Amino acid sequence: MTDDYIISMHNISKRFPGVTALDDVSFRIKKGEVHVLMGENGAGKSTLIKILTGIYKQDSGSIFFDGREFKPNSALEVQRAGISTIYQEISLIPQLSVAENIFIGREIKANGVIDWKTTRDKSRDLLKGLGLNIDVTRPLAGYGTAIQQMTAIARAISIDAKLIVMDEPTSSLDEDEVNVLFDVIRKLKKERISVLFISHRLNEVFEISDKITILRDGQLIGEYETSALTREELILKMVGRDAVAILADTKDHTSANKVFREFIRAEGVTCGFKLRGLNIAIGKGEVVGLAGLLGSGRTEFARILFGVDKYDRGSITIDGKPVKFRVPKDSIKWGFAFCSEDRKTEGIIPHLSVKDNISIANLNKTSRFGIIAKSRQNTMVDEYIQTLKIKTPSREQNIMNLSGGNQQKAILARWLCLKPRLVIMDEPTRGIDIGAKREIEVFIRRMAEDDISILFISSEFEELIRNCDRIEVIREGANVKTLTGSDITEKNIIRSIADTGVAGDPDK
Numbered sequence: 001m002t003d004d005y006i007i008s009m010h011n012i013s014k015r016f017p018g019v020t021a022l023d024d025v026s027f028r029i030k031k032g033e034v035h036v037l038m039g040e041n042g043a044g045k046s047t048l049i050k051i052l053t054g055i056y057k058q059d060s061g062s063i064f065f066d067g068r069e070f071k072p073n074s075a076l077e078v079q080r081a082g083i084s085t086i087y088q089e090i091s092l093i094p095q096l097s098v099a100e101n102i103f104i105g106r107e108i109k110a111n112g113v114i115d116w117k118t119t120r121d122k123s124r125d126l127l128k129g130l131g132l133n134i135d136v137t138r139p140l141a142g143y144g145t146a147i148q149q150m151t152a153i154a155r156a157i158s159i160d161a162k163l164i165v166m167d168e169p170t171s172s173l174d175e176d177e178v179n180v181l182f183d184v185i186r187k188l189k190k191e192r193i194s195v196l197f198i199s200h201r202l203n204e205v206f207e208i209s210d211k212i213t214i215l216r217d218g219q220l221i222g223e224y225e226t227s228a229l230t231r232e233e234l235i236l237k238m239v240g241r242d243a244v245a246i247l248a249d250t251k252d253h254t255s256a257n258k259v260f261r262e263f264i265r266a267e268g269v270t271c272g273f274k275l276r277g278l279n280i281a282i283g284k285g286e287v288v289g290l291a292g293l294l295g296s297g298r299t300e301f302a303r304i305l306f307g308v309d310k311y312d313r314g315s316i317t318i319d320g321k322p323v324k325f326r327v328p329k330d331s332i333k334w335g336f337a338f339c340s341e342d343r344k345t346e347g348i349i350p351h352l353s354v355k356d357n358i359s360i361a362n363l364n365k366t367s368r369f370g371i372i373a374k375s376r377q378n379t380m381v382d383e384y385i386q387t388l389k390i391k392t393p394s395r396e397q398n399i400m401n402l403s404g405g406n407q408q409k410a411i412l413a414r415w416l417c418l419k420p421r422l423v424i425m426d427e428p429t430r431g432i433d434i435g436a437k438r439e440i441e442v443f444i445r446r447m448a449e450d451d452i453s454i455l456f457i458s459s460e461f462e463e464l465i466r467n468c469d470r471i472e473v474i475r476e477g478a479n480v481k482t483l484t485g486s487d488i489t490e491k492n493i494i495r496s497i498a499d500t501g502v503a504g505d506p507d508k
Contacts, residue, residue: 335421405436
């Protein structure tokens with residue numbers, strides 16, 4: 001190893017029961033380099049990162065950090081060596097203040113006690129550098145996911161790090177916040193601090209990275225200069241399939257609009273400052289997309305529609321009949337299903353098996369007199385594992401050991417067991433690779449063909465365009481524009497979001 005590289009991992013292998021997660025993988029990052037690690041879910045990215053950050057031990061291979069052999073025994077030892085990590089799933093303590101979260105474990109002290117004034121001042125300065133001016137004394141739980149993610153980023157850069165690992169750091173950020181983060185990354189690069197960046201957003205990868213390393217099925221495909229790859233070449237190396245076909249596959253928006261028989265109508269839905277008279281209709285078998293920036297009210301509406309949160313004014317009708325959901329159990333009786341954007345805390349039950357996670361909402365159909373019929377349960381679960389192509393060694397595998405994409409498929413399978421009439425999907429492909437994303441999108445279309453209605457929320461406009469029959473653009477909790485047919489374009493979505501007064505032809 002030369003002095004040019006901050007980290008060099010040689011011939012790393014790692015196996016779990018029934019799974020070879022990494023097979024003789026080598027990986028390296030230069031000092032002051034922004035290096036992206038890419039691959040489908042299950043390719044081995046997370047395992048490699050966990051070995052690098054001291055969470056897992058490799059079965060074979062060696063690691064060198066800053067010119068010396070590196071054998072970390074804990075995550076704390078890794079941090080002290082100069083490696084800071086921002087995880088995809090926010091790993092902070094919501095009950096503590098923002099400032100406490102930034103400096104937890106590295107408290108600033110004076111005369112043996114915590115210097116709260118300096119702690120607060122430094123926290124404010126760090127967040128201002130990220131474009132945020134917030135009350136750092138307030139509990140982190142009082143802020144949304146985006147600010148929690150920015151807090152995690154502030155914590156990471158506050159450490160005197162030589163390498164910062166960023167695992168899907170933009171998954172909860174809007175466009176302006178992503179731009180601020182990229183400015184921070186460019187500053188780190190000038191200071192010769194290396195960044196290992198993981199993202200499934202191709203635009204981000206090509207904008208911010210110097211090099212790309214690709215894994216597939218636990219094996220190294222190669223290391224490439226970013227400037228030497230096209231999007232199609234990158235995807236083809238990741239998935240081993242026809243990248244052009246994946247990118248080109250989309251709904252035909254040029255044909256005459258299909259007429260859908262109305263199933264659900266929400267009128268004048270108002271909830272404090274979050275929703276201001278929102279009107280949304282969904283037809284039977286229709287895929288309706290919600291487009292808008294972070295905080296526009298997309299998730300708030302989804303939670304109200306499912307009965308998680310209450311609303312102040314407005315009405316919701318199903319098949320023309322007014323309904324009022326007090327709790328999610330009420331909406332489930334009407335055939336509603338909800339795949340939350342927060343897969344970790346509101347989706348999977350982490351310590352249960354794949355089988356239990358899929359079947360838990362449907363135990364009444366797999367049990368008799370309160371006793372679960374194992375054969376019936378196994379048959380149902382195996383059917384959905386096969387239908388949704390869930391990659392797992394067995395139905396008994398702990399769901400925590402699956403990739404994010406396969407966890408998402410298991411959550412979808414759980415609801416499909418109930419034969420839903422409406423599936424609410426809030427950022428269903430966040431943090432998953434293009435192959436798993438493609439499989440989920442194909443299944444969305446199959447559900448629509450079976451007359452299941454879909455409310456589809458995504459921050460990726462291309463994803464909305466590929467899959468939706470109609471897109472409702474919302475801003476600050478109110479309708480801005482309805483896009484159908486050939487008007488469903490990225491240009492029109494962006495223009496509609498940018499201008500609350502859009503009317504008529506968006507191109508005029």
